[in-house]
Amino acid sequence: MGEEDRTPLSSFIRKTLAQSLSLQLLEETTSQLQNQPHFSTACSFNTNEPPRVFKTPKTNFTRNSGFSSLGSVEEISSCCWNCKTRRPFLICESCGSVQPVDHSVDYFRIFGLDRRFDIEDGSLEGMYKNWQKKLHPDLVHTKSKEEREYAAEQSARVIDAYTTLRKPLSRAIYLMRLEGVEVDEEQTVSEPELLGEIMEIREAVDEATDSQALNKIQSQMEEKLRHWCNSFANAFGSKSFDEALKSIQRMTYYHRVNEEIVKKL
Amino acid sequence: MSEEVGYTVASDSDTTREETSPEIAIGIDIGTCQCSLAVWNGSQVDLIRNTRNQKLMKSYVTFRNESPSPVGGVSNQLSHEYEMLSGASIFNMKRLIGRLDTDPIVSQASKTLPFLIQTLGVGVKPFIAALVNNMWRSTTPEEVVAIYLVEMKALAEARLKRPVRDVVLTVPAAFSRLQLTRIARSCAMAGLHVLRLMPEPAAVALLYAQQQLPKNMGDSGSERVGLIFNMGAGYCDVAIIATAGGVSQMKALAGSSIGGEDLLQNMMHWLVPEMDSLFSGRGLDEIKSMGILRVATQDAIHKLSFQPTVEIDIDLGNGTKICRVVNVEEFEEINKGVFEKCGSLIQQCLHDSKVANVDYIDDVILVGGCTNIPKLKNIVTGICNKSEVYSGINPMEAAVRGAALEGALASGVNDSFGSLDLLTIQVNAHRLGIRADGNGFVPIIDRNTTLPARREMVFTTAHENQTEALIVVYEEGDDEKLLLLGYFKVVGIPAAPRGVPEISVCMDIDASNMLRVMAGVVMPGSGTRNPVVPLMEVRMPTADDGHGLCAEALSRSFGSTLDLVTLHNKL
Numbered sequence: 001m002g003e004e005d006r007t008p009l010s011s012f013i014r015k016t017l018a019q020s021l022s023l024q025l026l027e028e029t030t031s032q033l034q035n036q037p038h039f040s041t042a043c044s045f046n047t048n049e050p051p052r053v054f055k056t057p058k059t060n061f062t063r064n065s066g067f068s069s070l071g072s073v074e075e076i077s078s079c080c081w082n083c084k085t086r087r088p089f090l091i092c093e094s095c096g097s098v099q100p101v102d103h104s105v106d107y108f109r110i111f112g113l114d115r116r117f118d119i120e121d122g123s124l125e126g127m128y129k130n131w132q133k134k135l136h137p138d139l140v141h142t143k144s145k146e147e148r149e150y151a152a153e154q155s156a157r158v159i160d161a162y163t164t165l166r167k168p169l170s171r172a173i174y175l176m177r178l179e180g181v182e183v184d185e186e187q188t189v190s191e192p193e194l195l196g197e198i199m200e201i202r203e204a205v206d207e208a209t210d211s212q213a214l215n216k217i218q219s220q221m222e223e224k225l226r227h228w229c230n231s232f233a234n235a236f237g238s239k240s241f242d243e244a245l246k247s248i249q250r251m252t253y254y255h256r257v258n259e260e261i262v263k264k265l
Numbered sequence: 266m267s268e269e270v271g272y273t274v275a276s277d278s279d280t281t282r283e284e285t286s287p288e289i290a291i292g293i294d295i296g297t298c299q300c301s302l303a304v305w306n307g308s309q310v311d312l313i314r315n316t317r318n319q320k321l322m323k324s325y326v327t328f329r330n331e332s333p334s335p336v337g338g339v340s341n342q343l344s345h346e347y348e349m350l351s352g353a354s355i356f357n358m359k360r361l362i363g364r365l366d367t368d369p370i371v372s373q374a375s376k377t378l379p380f381l382i383q384t385l386g387v388g389v390k391p392f393i394a395a396l397v398n399n400m401w402r403s404t405t406p407e408e409v410v411a412i413y414l415v416e417m418k419a420l421a422e423a424r425l426k427r428p429v430r431d432v433v434l435t436v437p438a439a440f441s442r443l444q445l446t447r448i449a450r451s452c453a454m455a456g457l458h459v460l461r462l463m464p465e466p467a468a469v470a471l472l473y474a475q476q477q478l479p480k481n482m483g484d485s486g487s488e489r490v491g492l493i494f495n496m497g498a499g500y501c502d503v504a505i506i507a508t509a510g511g512v513s514q515m516k517a518l519a520g521s522s523i524g525g526e527d528l529l530q531n532m533m534h535w536l537v538p539e540m541d542s543l544f545s546g547r548g549l550d551e552i553k554s555m556g557i558l559r560v561a562t563q564d565a566i567h568k569l570s571f572q573p574t575v576e577i578d579i580d581l582g583n584g585t586k587i588c589r590v591v592n593v594e595e596f597e598e599i600n601k602g603v604f605e606k607c608g609s610l611i612q613q614c615l616h617d618s619k620v621a622n623v624d625y626i627d628d629v630i631l632v633g634g635c636t637n638i639p640k641l642k643n644i645v646t647g648i649c650n651k652s653e654v655y656s657g658i659n660p661m662e663a664a665v666r667g668a669a670l671e672g673a674l675a676s677g678v679n680d681s682f683g684s685l686d687l688l689t690i691q692v693n694a695h696r697l698g699i700r701a702d703g704n705g706f707v708p709i710i711d712r713n714t715t716l717p718a719r720r721e722m723v724f725t726t727a728h729e730n731q732t733e734a735l736i737v738v739y740e741e742g743d744d745e746k747l748l749l750l751g752y753f754k755v756v757g758i759p760a761a762p763r764g765v766p767e768i769s770v771c772m773d774i775d776a777s778n779m780l781r782v783m784a785g786v787v788m789p790g791s792g793t794r795n796p797v798v799p800l801m802e803v804r805m806p807t808a809d810d811g812h813g814l815c816a817e818a819l820s821r822s823f824g825s826t827l828d829l830v831t832l833h834n835k836l
């Protein structure tokens with residue numbers, strides 16, 4: 001798992017700062033915002049001082065506090081702010097203006113993909129780079145200040161989308177969130193069977209003295225990861241979310257072992 | 266000091282220039298040993314030559330008594346290289362800028378450079394001085410760089426026949442944030458406005474992206490993975506980039522403060538093992554001897570890139586004569602440590618990039634003066650399992666050319682042929698975090714995080730009823746050494762059992778690489794998730810000169826009373 005996934009995001013950060021964070025997977029769940037009447041004042045890791053890359057413009061906050069129904073989301077995204085063309089995407093197709101972030105557009109849609117676990121190798125890179133060429137803060141110097149802020153936010157969101165979808169585990173967790181199922185990554189293991197296995201692998205890693213032994217465990221872990229990725233895909237496809245959660249828990253665990261091995265190697 | 270030397274000191278905050286039509290920013294590559302300037306001319310990048318028709322100019326500044334006071338390598342014509350080593354010239358400043366007198370690089374330099382570098386070893390700036398009329402005249406690395414930049418600015422203005430203010434400067438990946446601050450200060454002193462301080466590999470990646478642009482528009486081209494190895498006199502950088510359609514995404518970036526200067530110092534010590542004590546007095550004779558030794562050794566190293574042996578025959582005075590033949594094997598053995606470090610830097614970068622194996626690397630791109638050393642070339646190509654290196658790039662000009670491209674992009678220039686349809690997406694070279702969990706370093710932004718980046722982590726109090734917390738921000742440098750960037754206190758934490766208050770610390774690096782650290786306090790169970798005190802937002806670094814002393818003072822004054830611990834459990 002990548003660095004961003006390891007970072008424990010407290011519920012405080014998740015809930016009160018949702019709109020201002022570069023990595024937060026909860027932004028789509030508008031119900032969270034509904035429970036946050038003080039959202040616009042609490043959302044405070046923002047300053048008034050431009051240029052802020054991840055700054056959600058002040059105007060956006062007022063919009064956000066009215067975010068409580070899907071209806072208002074539709075309203076924001078229905079017209080380009082500049083030419084009023086209907087249904088602009090990240091960028092308006094007719095005038096090229098960068099649009100404010102529309103959180104109803106999920107990460108899969110950014111890449112033109114269906115909400116499915118299996119994605120083809122290399123299906124993200126090309127689109128990722130194309131978006132960045134249009135949105136990256138380094139390339140929008142000539143646009144207006146407001147549009148530059150939109151671009152900074154959109155660019156950051158595309159980076160998040162890319163890093164989230166690229167790795168199977170974060171992609172799985174994200175898919176579950178889109179379905180409204182929370183994954184607690186810090187959840188402790190309670191199944192005795194898995195617990196026993198964990199202890200065993202731990203010991204094996206601790207006792208491994210040479211890289212050969214570690215490599216062997218690593219390929220075992222990768223095998224297990226592949227297996228649980230497949231079971232996640234199946235479970236998710238058939239909407240058995242309990243089964244899917246179980247797969248995620250195992251993926252998380254084997255992934256951590258892998259990371260530990262890499263550190264030791 | 267600003268009155269003494271003739272440069273203007275512009276305000277740091279003088280950055281309002283929105284509405285005027287933009288001038289095209291020039292690219293500057295300040296090397297430890299050599300510098301160059303380049304600019305986008307409307308269709309391509311031009312290197313700017315000095316009056317002696319040189320594209321690469323020696324990096325040094327000579328202090329003199331008469332006016333105009335100091336002159337640097339941009340405009341000064343040396344009659345002989347020894348002139349630069351007379352004690353009056355200061356050089357190697359890129360290696361010394363922003364470092365403390367406790368830094369091994371500084372103490373090593375203080376023993377081998379033919380001017381004065383005094384180190385007290387207490388965690389403050391070293392004292393640097395040039396010999397003018399048999400008197401040591403003090404200066405600072407920032408001042409020397411600024412004087413040099415003034416000359417470069419004048420040269421560019423003369424060549425381009427327009428004022429020059431906006432610049433893109435390349436910097437080593439290993440540069441700490443304190444070093445970045447210092448070099449930015451030098452630019453401000455020279456009246457230059459820095460649009461970007463760009464890691465050298467990022468500049469090279471931009472040039473590479475341009476060269477890989479598909480010939481016909483619309484064709485996005487296939488992705489090519491490149492490994493950039495850049496080693497000059499002072500620093501070594503490695504980067505893995507994936508390039509397609511004009512966009513280079515950095516996969517990993519690593520840097521270290523090793524370079525040609527280390528090779529030179531190792532070789533000098535091998536030739537004259539007692540040199541440290543021999544030259545410690547810094548009298549006129551010693552300085553002369555140091556100069557002779559340095560020039561001869563430099564020359565020998567250079568020759569060993571092309572021939573198997575070299576003869577060194579010099580008289581250092583005081584009866585010390587050196588006459589010996591050195592062969593390539595000996596040279597490689599003397600510098601084994603440096604070469605090993607280069608190898609491990611490449612390995613680390615490959616590992617961090619998550620490139621499955623070296624066969625995925627399409628191009629090995631060598632940059633910097635040291636890469637013509639056969640041993641280094643072999644190390645890089647060996648690890649990457651390649652028989653040849655990428656030939657489309659001039660190792661000595663790649664960084665400055667990339668900087669000029671970035672200068673054009675940052676100035677909003679559009680090219681109708683699409684040859685500025687370019688972007689490098691960068692990553693963070695250093696881990697950033699705070700002190701917590703006892704005296705530990707807890708990283709918040711990891712290495713190789715795509716920029717701009719924002720990450721946060723939740724901490725809690727270490728003591729019962731702790732109402733204040735000290736946030737001490739560190740950057741991890743070479744060999745996991747921690748550098749203090751700054752600190753601030755979070756106050757007004759409601760009295761509560763330890764482990765209850767939630768203190769969120771958020772780090773944000775924006776597109777221009779500015780780092781901000783934010784902190785807020787939330788009390789769980791209080792019925793509100795709103796912060797209980799106003800949030801703090803602090804631009805880093807705040808600690809500057811003497812940050813070494815500062816770290817000690819903090820721990821002396823506060824001990825563990827204002828400590829934090831991380832608030833999360835791992836499986």
Ligand SMILES: [Zn+2]
Pocket residue numbers: 080081082083084085088092093094095096097
């Ligand atoms: Zn439009």
